[in-house]
Amino acid sequence: MKHMWQALLLCALLVMTTGLVYAANEPVSWVHNTTGVEREPCLVGNVLYFVKDYDIYQSVWDGADWSVPVPVPGAVNTLQNEINPHVVKNGTVMYFGRYDPVTNYDFYRSEWDPVKQEWGEPVLVAEWSTPDQEWDVWVNEDETVAYVTNKIGYGGVAPIGGRDLWKSVKQDGKWSTPVNLGAPINTSGDEWHVFVDKDGRIYFESNREGTLGNFDIWVAETEQGPVSNLTIMNSSAGERGFTMNDEFMIVAGDRRPGGPGSYDLFILPLK
Ligand SMILES: [Ca+2]
Numbered sequence: 683m684k685h686m687w688q689a690l691l692l693c694a695l696l697v698m699t700t701g702l703v704y705a706a707n708e709p710v711s712w713v714h715n716t717t718g719v720e721r722e723p724c725l726v727g728n729v730l731y732f733v734k735d736y737d738i739y740q741s742v743w744d745g746a747d748w749s750v751p752v753p754v755p756g757a758v759n760t761l762q763n764e765i766n767p768h769v770v771k772n773g774t775v776m777y778f779g780r781y782d783p784v785t786n787y788d789f790y791r792s793e794w795d796p797v798k799q800e801w802g803e804p805v806l807v808a809e810w811s812t813p814d815q816e817w818d819v820w821v822n823e824d825e826t827v828a829y830v831t832n833k834i835g836y837g838g839v840a841p842i843g844g845r846d847l848w849k850s851v852k853q854d855g856k857w858s859t860p861v862n863l864g865a866p867i868n869t870s871g872d873e874w875h876v877f878v879d880k881d882g883r884i885y886f887e888s889n890r891e892g893t894l895g896n897f898d899i900w901v902a903e904t905e906q907g908p909v910s911n912l913t914i915m916n917s918s919a920g921e922r923g924f925t926m927n928d929e930f931m932i933v934a935g936d937r938r939p940g941g942p943g944s945y946d947l948f949i950l951p952l953k
């Protein structure tokens with residue numbers, strides 16, 4: 683009983699501080715987790731894209747069950763690591779990261795081929811890719827605004843510290859040099875994965891002061907803040923990457939208790 687009241691109080695606090703309403707208390711391990719790596723979720727409609735052992739997979743929610751994950755068809759997955767899928771344009775454009783032995787991770791864009799029913803040959807997004815490590819990418823539906831993770835900086839501007847989030851906008855058909863989002867989103871700690879909900883809140887992970895332990899998911903109401911801890915998805919383990927739609931919130935846990943092991947997805951129904 684005590685726990686129930688604590689959970690109710692927590693929900694009430696979250697509603698007051700974030701305006702978000704939750705139907706359940708705690709995310710649970712996703713049905714298709716394995717002892718391998720499941721991480722970097724991206725929900726688009728009823729399709730969950732995610733990274734499984736460093737290829738990009740998908741699983742479809744039919745209203746009752748998640749389908750058995752399969753690799754996305756086409757030219758996205760290679761022998762190198764592919765990470766951080768982000769799908770826009772009504773499911774027809776995929777951004778993601780791919781490892782290169784010389785330039786570390788870089789960003790790519792692939793278009794869905796409706797005839798072949800598969801993803802086409804990816805093209806490097808040169809404006810966001812450096813000789814050092816890029817990581818996550820979020821792009822809005824009409825491909826005019828992007829947030830990217832990087833640790834070396836752009837245009838001669840150094841990060842505040844570790845990995846930071848950077849913003850790029852499309853001007854005359856070309857992506858601008860990414861600009862540091864600055865405080866309070868970026869800190870001297872590491873800011874990695876980024877996701878924006880339909881109301882424009884920016885969700886990201888950080889190991890700044892105030893986490894429940896390791897990395898947590900944080901939410902910024904706007905680019906200027908305020909920033910608060912998304913307590914309901916976090917734990918003393920590492921929370922590394924987040925997505926949501928009207929039905930679910932999903933976080934990737936790094937060795938989080940309750941999953942089979944390594945990176946697992948944890949899911950919180952919202953309805
Ligand atoms: Ca790179």
Ligand SMILES: [Ca+2]
Nearest residue numbers: 843845869871
């Ligand atoms: Ca940082």
Ligand SMILES: [Ca+2]
Nearest residue numbers: 895897917919
């Ligand atoms: Ca944590």
